[in-house]
Amino acid sequence: MSRLIVGPFNRVEGDVEVKLDVADGAVREARVVSPLYRGFERILLGKPPDDALVYAPRICGICSVSQSVAAAHALAAAQEISMPANGRTAINLIHATENVADHLTHFYLFFMPDFARDSYASHSWYADTLARFQALKGSASQDVLPARAQFMHMMGMLAGKWPHTLGIRPGGSTRSVTANEVARMSGILAAFRRFLELRLFGDDLERVIEISNEDELAAWADEKPADSSDFRRFLHISKSLELEKLGQIEPLFMSYGAYGDGTDAFFARGVYEAGGHTQLDHDEIWEDTSSAWYIGGEVRTAPFDGATLPDPEQQDGYTWCKAPRLGGKVIEVGALARQTIDRHPLVVDLVSRVGSNVHARVVARLLEIARVVSAMEEWVRSLEPNEAFCLHSPMPDTAIGIGLTEAARGSLGHWLKVEGGKIANYQIIAPTTWNFSPRDEDGQPGALEQALVGAPVQPGETEPVAVQHIVRSFDPCLVCTVH
Numbered sequence: 001m002s003r004l005i006v007g008p009f010n011r012v013e014g015d016v017e018v019k020l021d022v023a024d025g026a027v028r029e030a031r032v033v034s035p036l037y038r039g040f041e042r043i044l045l046g047k048p049p050d051d052a053l054v055y056a057p058r059i060c061g062i063c064s065v066s067q068s069v070a071a072a073h074a075l076a077a078a079q080e081i082s083m084p085a086n087g088r089t090a091i092n093l094i095h096a097t098e099n100v101a102d103h104l105t106h107f108y109l110f111f112m113p114d115f116a117r118d119s120y121a122s123h124s125w126y127a128d129t130l131a132r133f134q135a136l137k138g139s140a141s142q143d144v145l146p147a148r149a150q151f152m153h154m155m156g157m158l159a160g161k162w163p164h165t166l167g168i169r170p171g172g173s174t175r176s177v178t179a180n181e182v183a184r185m186s187g188i189l190a191a192f193r194r195f196l197e198l199r200l201f202g203d204d205l206e207r208v209i210e211i212s213n214e215d216e217l218a219a220w221a222d223e224k225p226a227d228s229s230d231f232r233r234f235l236h237i238s239k240s241l242e243l244e245k246l247g248q249i250e251p252l253f254m255s256y257g258a259y260g261d262g263t264d265a266f267f268a269r270g271v272y273e274a275g276g277h278t279q280l281d282h283d284e285i286w287e288d289t290s291s292a293w294y295i296g297g298e299v300r301t302a303p304f305d306g307a308t309l310p311d312p313e314q315q316d317g318y319t320w321c322k323a324p325r326l327g328g329k330v331i332e333v334g335a336l337a338r339q340t341i342d343r344h345p346l347v348v349d350l351v352s353r354v355g356s357n358v359h360a361r362v363v364a365r366l367l368e369i370a371r372v373v374s375a376m377e378e379w380v381r382s383l384e385p386n387e388a389f390c391l392h393s394p395m396p397d398t399a400i401g402i403g404l405t406e407a408a409r410g411s412l413g414h415w416l417k418v419e420g421g422k423i424a425n426y427q428i429i430a431p432t433t434w435n436f437s438p439r440d441e442d443g444q445p446g447a448l449e450q451a452l453v454g455a456p457v458q459p460g461e462t463e464p465v466a467v468q469h470i471v472r473s474f475d476p477c478l479v480c481t482v483h
Contacts, residue, residue, distance in 0.1 A: 048421070052071040052414070070413065090175070110472055209374065213345060244354050253340050294311055346367065401416045401418075409475050412480075
């Protein structure tokens, strides 16, 4: 048995290290380390509740809207205020713009460049992959960056700026839009659709969305050459490297529901385990600090009662990431979880065959781009420029509120307590906190720690490519993890 430490990872938001025990050419055990403490939960204590709308988005520069939405939902629950239809739609559009841009960036600039590594030079697809996806030099970045920039004009029109917009409020969006701006946004989405259909998918979005199982996906991929679209390129590489066998874990998924709330959410809320869908009870969520660098007390606490008291000398700690659990169970969150819980037939079929894995995570993420952009076109058309976008309501001196939403990387929750008109407690559980959690009091490894077991390590590898693929398949955001 040998020990290998991989990290820091490039092309990942924030810092992460992975400590691997390796034997017989494979990972036998893994510990995932988030080595940076930031303390936003401590910063918010004693602040006026509305300050969460200023501080929380600054947790992260790439998913700041998700933090804004979660904070606004928590405040809205505390104020018992509802958004007008325009406000909900505008926030859905703002949020979707960020999430789609994150998915696109992850695929083109974070994930696919790993297949342009020299270690794959013997494969028939390598030359094309190198020309298309080599970091900084590949032709893909020349295509995707202008398309992404144009798409992000949606954010400017609806939210004023990105990141760290201040336009999202508990009662809706502060920025109303005119009929001319509605038409302009429709034009932006039409141009972005053309890019997706020409470069990413090489087909109509609707046809991609309608693929219902793995056999249909394989038949669709074989209709045209692999270099006819970037999705087909990925599917060809995935088949060649058998990525469905990499990063496998038993599926236990959670989604808070995306783009809406409760039964109105565009993507459903719920839990998926052992082939079955169940309702989510968020009262079953707790955080375990037995393997994290925090002061003791109760090892397991519900978020409303949680504390974030750093203790780098904690004897059993190896990370700044807490271990959230749902009813004591390890959960995976993200696009694969959302699409499974929303019962998209293609993703349900992929998961039912071989569980959660690298291939399925990427397919779900790209499928989600197609589904969300198609929905955004409808949302823009539903805006009523002459109707209200935001309502207002006072904050009680004493209140609690939960803000649940879905960031690109998965389920994001904010738990707020207000006492005497000030924030008495603020706890955040981010998507990568779920996926990169350490061992809990019962010794259960987190989702990534489980997924890394069995990953091949070739002789002489100090940064095993298989480990890189597995880590990136979760699209980690470590600055959110160590908020």
